[in-house]
Amino acid sequence: MRFPAISPEGLVLAHGVGSRADLPVPLSLALYAAGTAVLVSFLALVLLWRTSKLRGDAAGWPLPGVVQAVVDAPAVRWLLRLVVLAATLVVVAVALFGPTNANDNLSPYALYVTFWVGLVPASLLLGPVWRVVNPLRTLHAPLARLTGAPPAADRLPSLGYWPAALSLLAFVWLELVLPGRAEPRTVGLFLVLYGGVQLVAALWFGPGWFARGDGFEVYSSLLGRLSPLGRREDGRLVLRSPLDGLDGVRPERGLVAVVLVLIGSTGFDGLSRTQFWAEGPGRDAYLSAGPGTVGLLFMNGLAAALYLAATATIAAATC
Numbered sequence: 072m073r074f075p076a077i078s079p080e081g082l083v084l085a086h087g088v089g090s091r092a093d094l095p096v097p098l099s100l101a102l103y104a105a106g107t108a109v110l111v112s113f114l115a116l117v118l119l120w121r122t123s124k125l126r127g128d129a130a131g132w133p134l135p136g137v138v139q140a141v142v143d144a145p146a147v148r149w150l151l152r153l154v155v156l157a158a159t160l161v162v163v164a165v166a167l168f169g170p171t172n173a174n175d176n177l178s179p180y181a182l183y184v185t186f187w188v189g190l191v192p193a194s195l196l197l198g199p200v201w202r203v204v205n206p207l208r209t210l211h212a213p214l215a216r217l218t219g220a221p222p223a224a225d226r227l228p229s230l231g232y233w234p235a236a237l238s239l240l241a242f243v244w245l246e247l248v249l250p251g252r253a254e255p256r257t258v259g260l261f262l263v264l265y266g267g268v269q270l271v272a273a274l275w276f277g278p279g280w281f282a283r284g285d286g287f288e289v290y291s292s293l294l295g296r297l298s299p300l301g302r303r304e305d306g307r308l309v310l311r312s313p314l315d316g317l318d319g320v321r322p323e324r325g326l327v328a329v330v331l332v333l334i335g336s337t338g339f340d341g342l343s344r345t346q347f348w349a350e351g352p353g354r355d356a357y358l359s360a361g362p363g364t365v366g367l368l369f370m371n372g373l374a375a376a377l378y379l380a381a382t383a384t385i386a387a388a389t390c
Contacts, residue, residue, distance in 0.1 A: 110381060131301055131309025139308040148203060156206040159262075166259030176255040182262070183246060183253075190291055199295035201288045207266060208281055211273045221277035231324025232283055234272070236332050238265070239286035240371070243336035247343065248363035289329055296320055331378060335371030342370060 141147060166178035173179050193200050202208075215221075242265075251257055273280040281288050295301075296316040303309055320326075342348055343366065352362040 106377070110384065114385065130315040131303050131311035134308045134310060142308060151204045152209045155204040156209045159206040163259055163262050166255045166262065169255060171255060173253045173255060178255045178258045179253045182258050190287065191294060194291040194294035195297055198298040198300045199292040201291035202282070205281060205285065205288055207269050207273070207285060208278065211270055211278060214270065214274060215278065218274050221275055223275050224277035224279070227276045227279050227283065230283060231326070232289060232329050233325035234284035235286045235289035236325055236328035238284065239290065239329060239332045242286060243332065244364065244367060247336060247340055248360050248367055250360055293329070327378070331374045332371060335374035336367065338374060339367045339370035342366060
């Protein structure tokens with residue numbers, strides 16, 4: 072089976088905007104407008120909406136009991152987990168032992184398109200689906216029975232969401248920077264290393280690790296907060312306003328870092344498609360990951376700086 076050709080620069084991602092020539096306005100004007108929109112939005116929320124009108128996890132209209140019974144049935148959940156685990160193992164096997172040409176191998180498409188891009192609509196429509204079907208959780212369950220109680224479970228809360236931020240940063244570095252990132256063997260090696268690190272950490276810290284250390288599960292859970300499907304505090308499955316779900320997010324250490332990695336990597340993806348990058352730092356990026364790594368870190372630092380500036384401005388405006 073032959074797939075559409077992949078360029079040496081890797082796969083084209085859904086959030087890319089193309090080159091500078093594709094923009095209807097100058098790049099500098101677009102950047103100024105985007106920054107102004109973010110700042111005005113923050114100020115408007117603080118000045119015009121001082122008291123939240125959302126109800127968080129206490130809101131929602133209960134779904135019929137039969138729907139909840141099917142969704143929560145152990146047999147249904149384990150069937151889904153086993154299907155996803157089988158599909159994951161097939162992708163890894165094809166990546167490591169299948170055709171070496173990316174155009175003849177499904178693994179790059181499975182990781183970068185089907186999974187990474189598809190995780191967004193799936194989570195927005197159905198909620199934190201990756202938490203339910205995560206193949207790493209499926210593999211961890213029997214391993215945990217063999218290794219016994221995790222020795223550092225009590226230390227997990229102190230880590231916050233920083234492990235998830237780092238794991239997402241590792242993935243976006245692979246996706247946007249690493250030369251040859253579309254090569255099947257590279258995809259297979261990443262999946263094996265990522266899964267191995269996650270499983271070892273979960274055996275050390277307990278199954279709660281995945282909710283804080285697996286960047287994909289944390290990403291899906293954050294997106295799931297915007298889903299019209301959710302659960303009340305009593306566990307009842309409900310239909311709700313997506314904003315009510317978002318209001319249920321509680322601030323924890325490292326959670327902002329996760330969001331900033333997502334914003335900063337998207338910013339770098341846009342930067343890497345500009346004429347400036349193509350003719351300057353990125354012209355040899357396929358031969359060396361150095362310029363891309365610097366650019367990715369710079370855009371993440373810029374996102375953090377803009378966030379700190381916006382919060383400082385809001386704090387000053389409310390004094």
